[in-house]
Amino acid sequence: MIFFASDVHLASGTPAAEAITARFLSFLERARREASAVYLLGDIFEYWVGDEELKRRKYQPVFSALRELTQAGVAVYFMAGNRDFLLSDQALAQLGIHHLPDPYVLSLPNWQFVLSHGDLYCTDDVAYQRYRATVHDPKIQAKFLGYPYWVRRLIARWLRWRSEGRRTDAQTLEMTDVSEATVEDEARHHGYATMIHGHTHRPATHDLIVDGIHVERWVLADWSPERGEYLAWDERAAAEDGRLTRHTI
Numbered sequence: 345m346i347f348f349a350s351d352v353h354l355a356s357g358t359p360a361a362e363a364i365t366a367r368f369l370s371f372l373e374r375a376r377r378e379a380s381a382v383y384l385l386g387d388i389f390e391y392w393v394g395d396e397e398l399k400r401r402k403y404q405p406v407f408s409a410l411r412e413l414t415q416a417g418v419a420v421y422f423m424a425g426n427r428d429f430l431l432s433d434q435a436l437a438q439l440g441i442h443h444l445p446d447p448y449v450l451s452l453p454n455w456q457f458v459l460s461h462g463d464l465y466c467t468d469d470v471a472y473q474r475y476r477a478t479v480h481d482p483k484i485q486a487k488f489l490g491y492p493y494w495v496r497r498l499i500a501r502w503l504r505w506r507s508e509g510r511r512t513d514a515q516t517l518e519m520t521d522v523s524e525a526t527v528e529d530e531a532r533h534h535g536y537a538t539m540i541h542g543h544t545h546r547p548a549t550h551d552l553i554v555d556g557i558h559v560e561r562w563v564l565a566d567w568s569p570e571r572g573e574y575l576a577w578d579e580r581a582a583a584e585d586g587r588l589t590r591h592t593i
């Protein structure tokens with residue numbers, strides 16, 4: 345089995361954060377028993393302002409579980425989201441995790457996927473795409489990482505507060521879903537492969553017809569203290585229809 349998850353938003357310091365962490369640990373435990381590979385498609389952490397986060401006490405059980413998982417022979421892949429894109433390759437290597445570019449084409453012996461965090465497809469939100477380009481600028485990242493850790497945490501908190509303010513605006517909510525035209529172009533560009541992404545917090549399975557070809561777009565759910573969700577690909581399932589399934593933990 346291959347597992348896909350995103351938008352866990354791991355954090356610390358609140359009962360809700362602890363409940364989500366416990367759920368994610370159960371997920372990693374299940375992956376150890378059932379999966380050959382795990383694809384983490386961004387926003388696994390609520391924020392990551394620099395690799396000092398590796399030392400955060402509340403994250404240690406997660407890091408240990410990830411190391412155990414990779415040592416048990418389960419391949420773990422990480423694609424950056426818009427909250428944890430500063431997780432460096434060195435930090436990932438320490439955890440035994442492979443870094444993936446966004447988007448990434450996953451070619452299996454009998455199926456092809458396009459994996460993405462999903463924010464790249466939200467092209468109707470021009471302000472967000474401008475913000476994204478800024479924070480992905482290596483010069484700006486270097487400047488940010490030059491600030492003391494506590495300053496970076498304050499900036500992250502401020503950005504989060506600001507984006508939460510935007511999210512309560514109904515019109516903005518409309519805008520932050522993916523652009524259908526962008527999704528169709530992406531499908532076309534990657535041979536109409538099955539798309540898997542998160543970010544929008546709108547879990548659903550969409551059946552699209554692009555150039556007369558059926559394309560599936562699976563949107564991953566964001567996690568809550570009550571519910572974690574992931575997709576599982578079963579290479580041994582008999583029917584194509586039953587190979588990719590949604591599970592809760």
Ligand SMILES: [Mn+2]
Pocket residue numbers: 386387425426427461463542543544
């Ligand atoms: Mn996101």
